[in-house]
């Protein structure tokens with residue numbers, strides 16, 4: 001009797017698999033089609049089972065057509081037909097799942113030859129669970145250590161840490177973003193932000209960003225950065241003293257969010273002034289980042305997830321924040337050529353005026369992408385400097401030479417003299433890249449596939465190039481790839497393979513804010529080190545910092561307690 005639902009289950013799977021229309025698997029459209037086929041298969045298998053039961057068994061004491069409600073309930077619980085329905089359903093569902101899993105682990109699957117962890121080949125749910133735990137970067141690293149430079153990390157997904165494949169994956173002739181990014185769409189927002197756009201839309205929007213990040217634009221932002229750096233120093237000075245214990249990571253985040261608010265919306269946060277996040281917006285962003293990272297692994301679930309209040313509410317609050325900030329900026333008008341000025345094309349370079357909805361989405365993106373990443377980089381830099389006092393001492397000497405007491409540490413014309421600081425910053429971003437796994441690219445469905453090392457990747461495969469694994473790969477960063485050694489960036493005879501260093505990603509969708517981030521980080525580090533001295537706070541266990549770092553596309557951090565003294 002179970003044979004029929006099992007056969008229907010296998011047939012449904014084959015219909016879903018071979019009838020796949022052109023378009024990404026797992027996309028909401030494909031999910032809808034699969035749901036329809038599954039529903040149809042389920043109904044058919046139950047009907048077939050019941051009919052065949054009626055033919056072969058004596059069912060005289062029970063009636064399927066009963067109009068008495070309590071009788072129907074009794075029927076569903078007790079009757080032989082009901083048991084047949086339940087068992088048919090279970091057999092059907094089990095056979096669909098078994099067909100999917102068997103195909104994915106079978107030699108027939110086009111990624112069958114690529115090594116990888118067994119369970120992750122069977123379903124993306126394992127990837128989603130790992131994402132929820134924030135440990136994707138660590139798992140990927142351990143898999144690359146075990147299986148080599150190309151690892152199968154999902155049913156139709158691989159991770160590649162081979163620099164020779166980098167150009168083909170991320171470079172100018174590289175791949176479009178993967179369906180992973182579909183999970184970042186807010187279905188209720190009228191426009192998406194730059195990070196989720198593709199093709200021409202991406203190129204057009206990116207042009208506005210590129211103008212906003214030109215060297216001339218960066219000059220305009222110096223004043224904004226300087227103002228917030230001075231507020232940060234004032235606040236830290238007021239807390240300084242022997243025995244002080246200040247959460248440096250939190251204070252640096254107040255600084256970066258205040259600055260990004262100024263730059264994107266002409267204001268919006270006053271975290272430094274308030275000495276904290278009174279409105280809880282940072283918390284909303286953190287919870288949003290966590291939820292969205294899970295959805296990205298199962299993008300077909302995005303429309304359903306938005307209906308779950310915890311997730312939907314965070315998205316709503318974030319959207320409301322963007323709209324409020326934008327409304328404020330429009331009312332206030334331009335006081336300087338901030339990012340908003342460029343994103344709205346106030347200078348009138350574009351033939352078609354950018355939509356307000358797109359600018360709002362990008363303003364919010366600037367804050368999430370620009371502030372959080374910079375805090376992670378700076379906090380990690382402090383962690384490594386305080387853990388390696390000889391490096392701290394050498395950096396302090398450089399800052400004292402370039403910006404002696406009384407000189408202006410915000411003078412960016414001296415940034416090219418900060419050679420050791422740049423090396424320290426590179427080394428911190430190498431060991432703890434603020435975007436540890438980054439998002440995957442995808443081999444287009446209408447292409448002939450690509451090669452990665454000796455493996456063929458068929459159309460539709462998502463490809464991760466995870467910075468955390470790449471940056472700790474002994475082939476590219478030796479000796480001691482897990483140690484903080486800024487000198488590796490200074491000695492030309494031991495120069496690391498720069499192609500393997502991708503904290504800002506690589507290619508046409510790399511970080512558009514890279515130059516701004518570097519300028520901002522050098523300005524704030526020079527100022528802090530000129531005026532203050534830092535050490536780990538009494539009783540703080542530094543190892544808890546590294547343990548606290550979780551991968552939610554951006555990095556979520558724990559506290560970093562330091563004792564601060566005025567120099």
Ligand code: HEM
Pocket residue numbers: 194195196206209365366367369370371373374377433434435438439502503504505508509510511512513514516517
């Ligand atoms: C240390 C600081 C930073 C790091 C490490 C960093 C890293 C990255 C990475 C790895 C990506 C690519 C993500 C992907 O593959 O989808 C990215 C994209 C992006 N970043 Fe940054 N970022 C930093 C600072 C900034 C700043 C200051 C801004 C300015 C607002 C910014 C704006 C963006 C934007 C808009 C994108 C999307 C680019 C696109 O899709 O074309 N980032 N960033």
